[in-house]
Amino acid sequence: MAPPKNQLLFEPHASIVLVGCRGAGKRTLGFMGALHLRRRLVTEDQYFEKLTGLTRGDYLDRHGRDQFVRQDVDVFKRMLDDNRTGCIIECGMSSFNDEAQAALRDYARTNPVVYVHRESRKIFELMDDDAAARQLLEADASHRRCSNFEYYNLYDDSRPAGPPSAGWNVPGRPQDPDGHGGAVSPGPANLLAAQQDFARFLDIITGRGATKAWLESPFSVAAIPPEFRSYSYALRLRLSYLLSMDLEWAEFEARGDCVELIIDTWPPDLGNEIARQVALIRRHLGVPIIYHVEEDPRGERRRPPEEKNPADKELLELGLRLGVEYISVDLQRDESLVRHVLQHRGRSKAIGNYWYTGLGALPWQDARQVDHYERARALGCDIVRMVRFCTNDSPAECLDDFKRRLNEAIPDPKPPLVAYDFSVLGVRTPLQTRILGPVKHPDMDNGREHLATVSTAYHSLELQFRQFLLDPLKFYVMGSNVSYSLSPTMHAAAYDFCGMPHTFQAVGCSTLDRLQDLCLSDSFGGASLTAPFKVAIMPHLKVKSHHATAIGAVNVLLPLRGRTSAILDHANSRNKAGRAHDFFGDNTDWSSILTCLRRAISPRNHVQPSRTTGLVIGAGGMARAAIYALYQLGCRNIFLYNRTAANAEAVAKHFNDYWAGTPSACPTTAPTANGSRSTSPTAANGAPAREICRVLRSLDDPWPSGFQQPTMIVSCVPATSVDGSNPPAEFEMPPGWLQSPTGGVVVELAYEPLVTPLVAQMRSIAQAELPAWTVVDGLEVVAEMAIEAFELMTGRPAPRTLMKQVCRKAFERQQERRDLNNGAGPEAATSTGW
Template identity: 40%
Template sequence: MLDCHSRVRDTEPTSPSQSKDLSTMHPPASAPRTFKPDASLVLVGIRGCGKRSLGFVAATALKRRFITEDHYFKEITGMARSEYLKLHGSQEFQRRDIEVLKLMLDNHQSGCVIECGLGSLTRPVQDHLRRYSTTNPVVHIVRDIDRIQQLLGLEDQAVRLLRDGDPLHRTCSNFEFYNVEDRTRIISDDGSPDPRSAAYSFKLQEVKEDLTRFVRFITGVDVNHSSYDSPFVLLETPPELRSFTHAILVRSSDMIDDNVSLTELESGGDAIELCVDRWGPDMANVISKQVSQLRRNARTPVILSIDTSTSGISEQDQPASYFKILEHGLRLAVEYLVLDLGKDKSQLADIIRARGKTKIIGQHIFESSSSVKWEDEGAVALYHEAEKLGCQLVRLLRVATNREENATVVEFANKIRSLSGEHPPLIAYNIGRLGRTSQVFNSILTGVTHPAITRKMENGRDSQITSRDAVRALFQSYVLDPLKFCILGASVAYSLSPAMHNAAIQHCGMSHVYRIPKSPSLAALDELRRDPNFGGSSVVQPWRVEVYHKLAAKSRHAEAIGAINTIMPLRGHPDGTMFTLQEQASRRNQAGPVLGWYGENTDWVGIMTCITRHLSPRNAISAKTTGLVIGAGGMARSAIYAMLRLGCRKIFIYNRTLSRAEEVARHFNSWASSQVDSAEVVLVLRSTQDDWPDDASPPSLIASCVPADPDRNEPPANFEMPLQWLGSPTGGVVLELAYKPLDTPLLQQMRRIRSDTGRSWVLSDGLENVIEQGIAQFELMTGRKAPRRLMTLEVLRNYEGDSGRFDEKTIQARLDGVCS
């Protein structure tokens, strides 16, 4: 194999000082980042950056063929690279390697994910990639160089060569992804690290989620048409189309100075704004890493803005550096990029043309000395200027000098909203202490601070309020109303939902309450319908299907499943006509007469999340993947739907009462015939004595939906898997959805089998799904970002099994396993 020393020498790199300068952060010209939907995705980067592993993740996420340079070289030449080098020598190997790499790119311009090897460090390949990036996404994978040295055991000289060569990848790529180290610790059923788990050896769980979102965004998959397709789901509706959304402002200097507790940023905002306020050498890598860290922890859209007043860079160099940072933001595929409307218009237009899927926020800050007031036509003219420039949103801020300006900014916003036709959403409020009132009442993406930011705010323009402060003020001023939430079902006395939801409600600053009704019967629905302060209800067995038939409207997912676990009130105008679903979602924290019910199902979301979290590359879902569902109730329906949504097209169902299994199979086969071009996706297993069907792969996705408190028509809670059904050589994921008891006979059996066979079965108990579906349900009913870690903690602290409650050590171990 050719070593990295000779490869880097062949590139004639710029000097180390030049390669770290802002001037080399991106190619001189930026082509529009718009591609055909199936344009192949290319990964480039130095040794040890993770291209091979991430390429596999990207190919799985996009459902594309994965091509590596090593494999393709052997396919073309008939021998491995090391063999070719030994036989033909270094010079001939380099010539042939470059030739094959170009051939690989040219012959696979669509439908693939392509990993480029060390050939990307040569000038001929870099020139080829520059041309390629005009029609295809080319992603530069970056990783901490010290970590690469540690992983590969490289000498300092080799590291210097890699450090000098890597920035050249920025000149021949149009995107960049920083591979942040995973914090994931896989936890076994007894709370200890689980070395037999497939996920234990696959230490890419978090980066897998990060990269999946990244490649889907830059390729346009699921953009504006997510898999949820509901105005009530936060992932479906961008924050500028929801009511009273907030953006947490984090300064890059604070992250550099370690003034931000990243893990606490998971809630308290609907987006996170990274304000770049410090310049210097190697800032490209710093910004890339910070964006990845914020995505990892906040799991919300990222807004990138620039504060030139504190950068420390000379005024002469500032304009060029400003646009270099903007271009780098586009490379990182941030969801929103803030442009200063006072900068050069032609350069701003260039940035907008190259934006790809990134939305542009045109911004102007009126200083306190500005002669333009909110009531002046100049403010309206500036809004139209941003719109004409091509901005997707407009943000106008003013340094407040008196409290009266909080009223005039509302009048200005109303004036813009009254314009006829479609126009960009407006963000308008006053900044500084005197502007806090307008910050509370601004409807979309108000800048807020967060308790996780420990530095004392010294910049008078930075927000002094948190999202919790703003939400609490909205309730105290009667803009939002305290609502009542509950859970309905036959056996809800031990439900963990009240503890989980009430903790989240309080954390977010809302005045709602979630409780178990005194008489949790279906008759309670009529009482709830008469209460204008009813906010929504969880629905559990045995009423998931029965309540389904009482709905005025339902999501397409609930309709496909044929069962619900969540209802929300539908309200309307005084004449009795209902609001549109989009308006219902915007008004979900406001009381009013209940005209009907809206039904949703979050069980499938929880199940899908658990499967995705624990699925290893060896068991990535493909055409051969087989699923198995035990049970035929509402939860079994959700499990089947989750597997179908993930791409599994052959699912077997077993239920003790055969007729119920056949009914569920008919339901989904009828649905699938019109949705996924398959007439038979669910097949029935008639007996646990039967062998596994010869024409199907053994299942690698298994969900046991046997209820903890079974009724007379369900199989017993002590179900164990027939051994002849566990033939998957790579193991898989087993979800146990019952959690009373938590350590079920099935989980005990699977641990024994895993120990005896060494096969990598990853086990997920019922509490994990309870938490995930509850998080989705909270966001659905309240429209606020769920505090994931807090809700998980409340479930673990309040769960009481046969052996009592968890001790703090077990709680912490499970918390790290679920929330890391």
């Protein structure tokens, strides 16, 4: 049996077209997408003026409506034809024209055409005319017929509290103890959530997401799909529940490796409601989605086949249009429906299902079970899921025997198998299937859910440790000054949340011999490293991530215990004890800084490679990470200031030499708002022709001419004494370096005290009502570091909100203890990392 040909696999560089009505957010998304993919942004208005020499309004006034309409359609077609690769194309109102939509349908055979829409209430608010808004939305629905993908543009409510005119406020003590963004002070909406959502969507439909993550750091959670992990869990969420959910989205965080969205009811406006729920899952949980259409939704009337198949086909197509990571297909359904879905799956992975839900279900011993698996494999399914209802007719050994017979009958490579028994009490045991085990939230009502009635990710993971399939391990933060680290408290809380009996300790040490003694233990799970190990350990590591190599420093150390030399085998040996063959080094300092910068930067200060300027204070390991973070954001004008200029020169030389030798890592072009292409000077060999990283030698010097004032500043100097003898840095910015007319963002890595001299200075500037600056405090960066380290060390999604809450509460307790001791603090708390 030949598998159906996949008709929605496009070339990776095929241009992406955005269509939709006014107010859908196409222009903003287009700009975000062009920045993310490093493509040229083409807008319909700009292209019309480029070809005709007139704006659309001027052309209409000069030539009249009839000629304008003809010219408009001709320009639209040419815009598509002339920009088939390497672009994000934003279509205007011309896409409502019948002839233009015919051109889009033809274009959709070779390129992604994305229908962008959003909550209808936002369109009504924008139009301020209900009749006109209804008419626009009715016409907008036609875009579904000329597109092959769909993106529901959720309203981004990430605007910090407080009026824009208030600038920002730096707290004397951490505010918002619940951990909901209190570290980033009020300022303009930054559209961070929308940017992250759309970037994830583009990565899915272009197929670049997992590949990019794997190449950069194969131990990251995003790098290994759930079906290839040593164990994984699918959180089952029914549409009927989501429509009136009694839990907050934050409570579902880290409850599964992916979400299975089950379409089990037909509310009014079903298509838009499903699109909205997919968008909400991506916005709040950020995990892959399995999209499943239930064959006979409860509470809905039974439909005859001639009505049922077209309706289910439309619903399954919607899941594919939304770019879900996995499409669940029941292989016992109509053959034409199955093949149609597989033909249009694009980059969504297909899960082929065989459900046996009634009494007399096909036993595992039956030879037809192997035949069914073989059929799923022959159809091209990426995963095969086989589930049967049982009473007392199937001892647990029967499934094990079936798996053995399957391995003997069908040679590798073959699709991963998800197989388990269930009864009215739920799954027989979470350990029957190693991957994509069905789980639920512990507080969810069980009334309509039987496959996962008694299973949660916590219960399933805890059971693996109790049965010695996984081992309790010891994790550490190591360095010369770590006694007051907040990491142990954050990691311990995450272990408790996940059901893992690991421990995390702060160990003060300063020699590689002492570090090696701890790492060679069979129970060593991993370590976060601070000074003096970040650079010193580099020559001793067999394997390092791409980022660690570029930065020249490591802050996370992992043992390699795989039975083979394959990195995947090592990654899947996490949470297991044994002798380490070697060690892997990664760097999460940079990505934590990057996350905080992205969260705080305003749209008007978006990064323009040839113009945006960043400034880093310091020349240690964290300064290296900050420079790399700015580079990854697209900044190509980076200045470095350090009290000892020679150290700054060495760091700048490291990065300039590295980037000059790796031209592929340094894109020389980037999109601009008007569709033109911004080009950085390059040498003949493709490397940058000018320095990217420059050194500032004195705080008394004026800001260098020819460069914009910095809009991104990262301070990497300790606010307290590092060695107990030298005075602390007490750093403040020269006023002449803070003259950006649009303000910017300051990331302060120190948090002892939380209000450092730099933070106090920025507070004064805000009170003077100068352009708004946003400050990210050191606790926010520390929490991000712990979150990323937890995921690298355990391979589990981190309970991010919980860890941030614990970080701030632990810091408050430290401050209270110091207040009781009359302010006597540690002599050597560096507080600029772990």
